[in-house]
Amino acid sequence: MRNESLASHSSYQIGGKANFFAMPESIEELLTLLQGCRAHGLDFFFCGMGSNLLFPDNPREDTLYISLKKFVYWDIQPTHWFISSGTPMSMLALSGLMFGISGYEFTYLLPGGLGAGIYMNAKYNHHQISDIIQTVYYVDLADPSLSMQSIDVSDCKYGYKQSIFQMNPWLVLGADMKAVPDLERIPEGNELLTRWKEKEGMSTLQAFYSYMGEEASALMKQGVAIPTDMSDIANYRNGKRHFEYPSCGSVFKNNYDYGVPVGALVDRLNLKGKEHGGAMISPYHGNMIINHNHATAEDIKYLMNTIIEGVNTAFGFEPEPEVVLVK
Numbered sequence: 001m002r003n004e005s006l007a008s009h010s011s012y013q014i015g016g017k018a019n020f021f022a023m024p025e026s027i028e029e030l031l032t033l034l035q036g037c038r039a040h041g042l043d044f045f046f047c048g049m050g051s052n053l054l055f056p057d058n059p060r061e062d063t064l065y066i067s068l069k070k071f072v073y074w075d076i077q078p079t080h081w082f083i084s085s086g087t088p089m090s091m092l093a094l095s096g097l098m099f100g101i102s103g104y105e106f107t108y109l110l111p112g113g114l115g116a117g118i119y120m121n122a123k124y125n126h127h128q129i130s131d132i133i134q135t136v137y138y139v140d141l142a143d144p145s146l147s148m149q150s151i152d153v154s155d156c157k158y159g160y161k162q163s164i165f166q167m168n169p170w171l172v173l174g175a176d177m178k179a180v181p182d183l184e185r186i187p188e189g190n191e192l193l194t195r196w197k198e199k200e201g202m203s204t205l206q207a208f209y210s211y212m213g214e215e216a217s218a219l220m221k222q223g224v225a226i227p228t229d230m231s232d233i234a235n236y237r238n239g240k241r242h243f244e245y246p247s248c249g250s251v252f253k254n255n256y257d258y259g260v261p262v263g264a265l266v267d268r269l270n271l272k273g274k275e276h277g278g279a280m281i282s283p284y285h286g287n288m289i290i291n292h293n294h295a296t297a298e299d300i301k302y303l304m305n306t307i308i309e310g311v312n313t314a315f316g317f318e319p320e321p322e323v324v325l326v327k
Ligand SMILES: Cc1cc2nc3c(=O)[nH]c(=O)nc-3n(C[C@H](O)[C@H](O)[C@H](O)COP(=O)(O)OP(=O)(O)OC[C@H]3O[C@@H](n4cnc5c(N)ncnc54)[C@H](O)[C@@H]3O)c2cc1C
Pocket: 011, 045, 046, 047, 048, 049, 050, 051, 052, 053, 068, 085, 110, 111, 112, 113, 114, 115, 116, 117, 118, 119, 120, 121, 122, 123, 124, 165, 170, 171, 172, 173, 205, 242, 243, 247, 248, 249, 250, 324
């Protein structure tokens, strides 16, 4: 695809037009694209659902931006359950209910695909993606053969929002989960995934939220009990207005050595509600900067710097960005 708006592939709804853009649906298509980049001397950048990144206002001409949003499938066997990296993490919570697997509830309404979840070690409260996966499959982009490799979760150097995948040029293809579904429920689980795949181009947070809520309601109508963990998540995220405006969720990682969440420090600095251009520090959550009114990437970065400088001056450390600033 040429001249594709990156804004429509980001939950921030920010980003200029990409000269080159692709959405592969299979490993074969993915590898062909990578080989094409090498042959034509193009750089590339991978994204999942674009919910933890800030695309540039003026994307680089010589870069192929590759979205894994359509790289969605799973393979269920009696001994393993492989899930590809483009599959939304929130789908795990729903499929867990359907397949009788507990422990996936924390992924409900967590924006993003599994590949980035594995890369970022996405988390909610005390639960994280590294708790539920067993083996990760990836391609080492530095290896000329681009062959598929695998690594056990115990070797992935997981920590708070950290993994071995951030330390290496590795593209996550997907993972085997620790649990294996009830084989009798596979047809219904597959229907869940097929319905998601039919939702072409769903990129806004509101659309994501409505879709997952409707699927959860449909399960309830079938007599499936929705655990309180999941309704608590919906209440929390609604209370913090997570899906009201375009955003990337929390902009900064918390500094556990300091012991106070960045959002609370921003609150102490009276920065909530501060605006610059079309961007605003969320009045409801000090660690979120929202696209309030046609913000640019530069507007968001301006407020990020305001927070970094304010926290450094008042509390003596620079908060580390969690959002990925794409060149
Ligand atoms: C409203 C809101 C609430 C949020 N709440 C939370 C929360 O509670 N907890 C939390 O952890 N996060 C949260 N996030 C952030 C986000 O959901 C996660 O970081 C998620 O893992 C990002 O997934 P993505 O597919 O959108 O990744 P993207 O934003 O598309 O990409 C993020 C990074 O991952 C890399 N990447 C993507 N796919 C791959 C791959 N297959 N292999 C290697 N690298 C890859 C990209 O290159 C990029 O560097 C929230 C975001 C929003 C908008």
